[in-house]
Amino acid sequence: MKNKIDLDNLRKENLESIPDMERRSFLKMGLLVTGAFAGGSMLSVISNIDKVFASKAEMREKYPYKPHYSMVIRQDRCIDCERCLEACSRTNNVAEYGYRTNILEKITPDAIGQKREFIAVLCNQCNNAPCVRACPTKATYKDKTNGIVMMAQEKCIGCKVCVLACPYNARYFNEEKHAIDKCNFCYDSRLSKGYERTACSEACPAGVRVFGDLSNPDSEVYKLVHQIQRPVWVLREETGAKPNVFYTKG
Amino acid sequence: MANGYKPLKVSTVVSGVAKSLDASFFAEWASVLRDLLSGSKSFYLMILLGAAIVYFAAMGGLDAMRIGYRHAYAVTREVPWGILISTYIFFVVTSTGLCIVSSIGHVFGVKNFMPIASRAVFLSIVTIMAGFTVIFFEIENPFRMAIYNLISPNLTSNIWWMGTLYGAYMVFMIIEFVMLLLKQHRLATYAGLLGLVSGIVAHSNLGAIFAMLHGREYWYGPYLPVYFIASAIMSGCATIILFTWIAYKASNREMEGPMKKSMEAIGKLCTMMIAILMFFTSWKLITGSVAGGGKVEAIRAMMAGPYAMNFWVFEVGMGMVIPFGLLLMSKWKDMRMMAVATFMMMIAIFIMRYDLVLIGQIVPSWHELGVSEYPQLLSYTPSLHEFAVVLGGMGMVAISFMLGEKVFKGHKSEDH
Numbered sequence: 001m002k003n004k005i006d007l008d009n010l011r012k013e014n015l016e017s018i019p020d021m022e023r024r025s026f027l028k029m030g031l032l033v034t035g036a037f038a039g040g041s042m043l044s045v046i047s048n049i050d051k052v053f054a055s056k057a058e059m060r061e062k063y064p065y066k067p068h069y070s071m072v073i074r075q076d077r078c079i080d081c082e083r084c085l086e087a088c089s090r091t092n093n094v095a096e097y098g099y100r101t102n103i104l105e106k107i108t109p110d111a112i113g114q115k116r117e118f119i120a121v122l123c124n125q126c127n128n129a130p131c132v133r134a135c136p137t138k139a140t141y142k143d144k145t146n147g148i149v150m151m152a153q154e155k156c157i158g159c160k161v162c163v164l165a166c167p168y169n170a171r172y173f174n175e176e177k178h179a180i181d182k183c184n185f186c187y188d189s190r191l192s193k194g195y196e197r198t199a200c201s202e203a204c205p206a207g208v209r210v211f212g213d214l215s216n217p218d219s220e221v222y223k224l225v226h227q228i229q230r231p232v233w234v235l236r237e238e239t240g241a242k243p244n245v246f247y248t249k250g
Numbered sequence: 251m252a253n254g255y256k257p258l259k260v261s262t263v264v265s266g267v268a269k270s271l272d273a274s275f276f277a278e279w280a281s282v283l284r285d286l287l288s289g290s291k292s293f294y295l296m297i298l299l300g301a302a303i304v305y306f307a308a309m310g311g312l313d314a315m316r317i318g319y320r321h322a323y324a325v326t327r328e329v330p331w332g333i334l335i336s337t338y339i340f341f342v343v344t345s346t347g348l349c350i351v352s353s354i355g356h357v358f359g360v361k362n363f364m365p366i367a368s369r370a371v372f373l374s375i376v377t378i379m380a381g382f383t384v385i386f387f388e389i390e391n392p393f394r395m396a397i398y399n400l401i402s403p404n405l406t407s408n409i410w411w412m413g414t415l416y417g418a419y420m421v422f423m424i425i426e427f428v429m430l431l432l433k434q435h436r437l438a439t440y441a442g443l444l445g446l447v448s449g450i451v452a453h454s455n456l457g458a459i460f461a462m463l464h465g466r467e468y469w470y471g472p473y474l475p476v477y478f479i480a481s482a483i484m485s486g487c488a489t490i491i492l493f494t495w496i497a498y499k500a501s502n503r504e505m506e507g508p509m510k511k512s513m514e515a516i517g518k519l520c521t522m523m524i525a526i527l528m529f530f531t532s533w534k535l536i537t538g539s540v541a542g543g544g545k546v547e548a549i550r551a552m553m554a555g556p557y558a559m560n561f562w563v564f565e566v567g568m569g570m571v572i573p574f575g576l577l578l579m580s581k582w583k584d585m586r587m588m589a590v591a592t593f594m595m596m597i598a599i600f601i602m603r604y605d606l607v608l609i610g611q612i613v614p615s616w617h618e619l620g621v622s623e624y625p626q627l628l629s630y631t632p633s634l635h636e637f638a639v640v641l642g643g644m645g646m647v648a649i650s651f652m653l654g655e656k657v658f659k660g661h662k663s664e665d666h
Binding site: 130165173238240 | 318320325327328330331389390391392394395398399402403404406407408409410413459462463464465466542611614615616618619620621622623
């Protein structure tokens with residue numbers, strides 16, 4: 001028969017016969033696929049870092065900010081005790097009708113064993129912040145040194161376009177302050193006074209919220225983000241906002 | 251244009267304006283006062299009714315300011331923009347549309363569009379002012395806006411461009427109208443051109459406010475800035491047809507030949523714009539139905555969910571299909587049929603703006619995350635305070651229109 005495969009003379013397709021580059025890109029693809037499959041919006045850390053920062057080169061040589069404040073949420077440790085929310089409200093004069101940070105509950109009914117998980121959310125201090133672009137009067141802006149998305153309250157006209165622009169529902173209008181109120185990593189209430197961590201991070205008994213300088217290789221956030229053993233992801237990555245709050249499990 | 255585009259000198263402007271301020275000008279204006287005092291009973295009754303609406307609306311608005319918008323309005327953290335934003339859009343869409351339609355005659359010299367110029371320009375000023383009034387009661391710190399828009403501008407912000415350009419637009423339109431009154435047609439043309447350019451750019455920036463929010467799938471993309479311009483022309487046509495008909499009806503006047511021709515031309519443009527809007531809407535639906543999760547949810551809410559009645563009955567039925575049929579049947583000559591069609595369109599366009607603003611917000615930010623806190627869709631129902639402000643804007647337009655007809659003698663001074 002013409003099309004019959006000649007099994008006896010077929011060349012062995014073992015690892016030696018695959019060129020080096022091909023093998024490397026195959027492995028990388030595998031890593032991406034496992035990352036993406038692990039939880040829908042989840043990504044492996046390699047692709048993740050690339051997306052958060054402008055380019056690989058920029059990421060390796062220089063972070064956009066120094067210190068580059070960032071938070072890693074160890075999602076599976078959260079038990080919804082809400083001490084972080086209390087600490088935040090107390091520290092930052094948050095209105096009782098609003099919040100700067102929140103804990104969301106996600107239920108996966110068909111999961112084996114544990115079905116409920118809690119997801120802490122806050123301002124992601126995005127590198128490409130949609131709120132900052134949309135604000136007509138520069139009332140909200142990226143701090144040039146540390147990258148925190150700040151509020152200049154006296155400039156806020158209360159148009160609320162930033163509330164709509166934010167992909168993370170992190171902003172609300174505060175009547176008493178006559179301006180939008182949002183998380184600023186406790187900059188005015190703590191960081192500027194010499195404290196090293198945010199109120200929520202310090203209040204958490206389970207070490208869910210790890211706060212630190214992402215550009216410092218000795219910091220815990222750096223170590224949690226720059227590794228490939230555990231998945232690291234960001235929320236609503238598709239908006240291109242390049243957030244600085246990372247999520248991990250395990 | 252009789253004298254075309256000649257280079258403009260300051261001295262000619264001054265002497266031109268001075269020349270028109272002669273004795274006959276003042277005599278004419280003295281007669282305006284007499285006219286105003288000689289209105290019929292029903293005229294004064296209508297004015298009184300309008301004034302009452304504006305009064306109660308103003309009380310409502312001020313009360314909302316006193317108790318705080320958080321308590322007075324139904325908007326929330328998750329749905330921060332409600333009916334006041336959509337009403338603002340409705341008014342500025344109408345204003346921009348009137349400006350565009352009037353410019354066809356006044357700036358570009360198409361004869362059939364000239365008879366409506368004065369009324370259209372006047373109404374465009376009235377509607378933009380109504381829009382600004384409504385937004386004044388929407389923005390939390392309107393006085394800060396005036397200051398920081400100037401001293402702390404953010405050039406990447408569409409709101410900044412829209413606000414600034416609409417401010418300029420209003421000034422140009424007022425100058426145009428005054429020049430029309432003074433019969434300085436060349437100056438009016440220049441002002442009209444500037445008004446047209448700033449109005450169009452401002453309006454597409456209004457669309458871009460929504461179109462550039464990359465976290466909001468329903469709005470994001472180049473569609474809205476273009477759609478806004480097309481729908482503005484449609485609104486402008488409908489508005490001027492309806493208000494011209496009312497003006498003639500109310501003063502028991504027979505429409506003059508040129509005005510009839512003008513209505514026919516604008517009616518045809520209106521019909522064509524409805525057809526264009528039908529394309530826009532159809533493709534929005536069709537492309538949206540195969541989009542990502544959040545957008546599909548929004549489209550579903552519009553086609554078969556809580557916004558289905560607004561969409562099918564008002565937007566599609568009263569806004570497009572029925573008026574399209576009526577306009578075709580009227581052959582653009584039966585004024586009453588055209589008035590019915592355009593009246594339906596005005597109501598539908600108001601709902602269109604409302605749906606545009608709300609449907610973009612009802613899918614929660616955390617939709618894809620699938621958390622328990624946020625149901626499938628968020629909801630919003632306007633509060634009484636919000637309705638009061640909306641009615642106030644409408645009352646303002648109604649009173650200004652009626653007074654305008656009296657003061658400017660039915661906008662008859664069209665001697666091009």
